[in-house]
Amino acid sequence: MLTTGIVDYATLAPQPAGTTAAEDDWHAWRNEGITASEIATAYCRAYGKTPRTVVAQKLGRLPAETVAEDMRRRWAYGHALEPVVAASTTAALGLYVAGEQSWVEHPKLGWPRATVDGFLVRSPGDELADAVGLLEIKTTTSRSPNWKLYGVQVQWQLLVAGLDEALIACWQYDQRKTLTWRPEVANPALQQELLALGASLWDHVQAGTLPAATE
Template identity: 30%
Template sequence: MSLDLNYKPNVFVETASLTEDEWLAWRRKGVGGSDVAAALGLSPYRTARELYYDKIGVVPAVEGEDKSITFEIGHLLEDVVAKIFAKKTGLSVYQDQKMFQHPLFPFMLADVDRFIHLPNGDTGILECKTAHYDTQYLWANGAVPRHYELQVKHYMAVMNIDVAYIACLFSNSESDFVWRKIERDLDEEENNILLLQNFWNRYVLNRVEPPLTEKPDMVLAALSRYYGPADKNAPTVTVGAEFAPALEQLLAMKAQKKDLDAQSRKLDEQIKRTYAPIAELMGAACGAICESNGIKYNISFAPQYREGISKDNLSKLRAQYPDAYDDLVQTTESRIFKLTKAIA
């Protein structure tokens, strides 16, 4: 595929007067920038299967945490991020409340936060982000989180724009603020378009579920959301014989893990036996030093504290203060996969 760069984006829909539900309905008509990482199996938050379900209107059996407040806060702070960016860079920023569509690949949509008047007269893109203070390390040394980078490059493709910036605010102080410039990469763009086209045509249009290829914890969490809580009264499922090799592999891996766990416990015991005489010398002290042959060893034996309620006290709480128990104690479900082998 050779990209034709002589195009202008279509206006898919004016978004200024849309409700959130209407806006989401329009988004489901194609792949937006925030969908790209999930469609390519690279999102840290969402599987391709979940994105597929969203596009065809399948609702999870169990709603996850309420993200509407987080979304609303992020949306409200877009203007703050844009103003800080304009102040720090001197670039002129403006908003165009439209959802755009790629004219050559109509499944590709873009709802761009802000646009930039560049000094040379060209137009640039500004993507505004807010993130938790503890995630600043993801932006260290000029880096951009990959799912955000894919989002911005998608917008560049739809809009036929060569320069974009992404800015992120981590707190209520503009000193906790970063921005990065992203250049258009036509080779990567062409490859991503082919992958997104495959996702849209092969899976969404044909109503075929994408395979679950993401990290196991993400996959299991997605399955839990869409299948709902465990049903102890549900009939036993018969798994096809083609899964027998996988079950044998599971048994072998579990046996290997059991051996390694035993080795780990033995090593833990040996470690404690070795440092017990040192702990005796330290008494209540939390630190110690040892020097030998020009080498200094720094020793820490510091306490760690964890708050919790014992089972007995939890039972007392339930009996004596049932209302407080219901308000404070949260029940969560986790499922344990067990496997045994017997002669049929």
């Protein structure tokens, strides 16, 4: 079982945000399957969305979402913090992070996909095949962590990557300024439920149709 912990984050500073040259390729890759964030959004009805709206957005039938500048800054800040979170994971828990931002596909089905923030290994020289779990990094306030949504997203990642355990690292950037790790263990029953939902979504995407409003 992976251990968890909490550290005071007040004295840690983010690294400068970088750019991803392959961002267009990444979006194209995501469009060729159902991703962890999409399945979690559809399953949890997060952000006012449903399976129907998730498919509609994937098919380009909804207007492009307008992202507030404040939210863009938060995303950039969260992305910049990822190396710091990885270093903190090593310092606090003795686990190293490898394979950051890996594009992972289900080995048999192909269409279940996930972008993994990092794989957890015991030693810095370990290969990804030696991973004991995966790491999902979230940045939020102390009032708004959506643990159910995060958990569903990670269940999909575990299914796609073929791993049994994960840690969700949640940095709360408001007055608490703490970094907390929560364990997530593979739940086969939930994963099969998500796989059935994902297969339905992917069938609609391939057919160019929308799920019923009641789904």
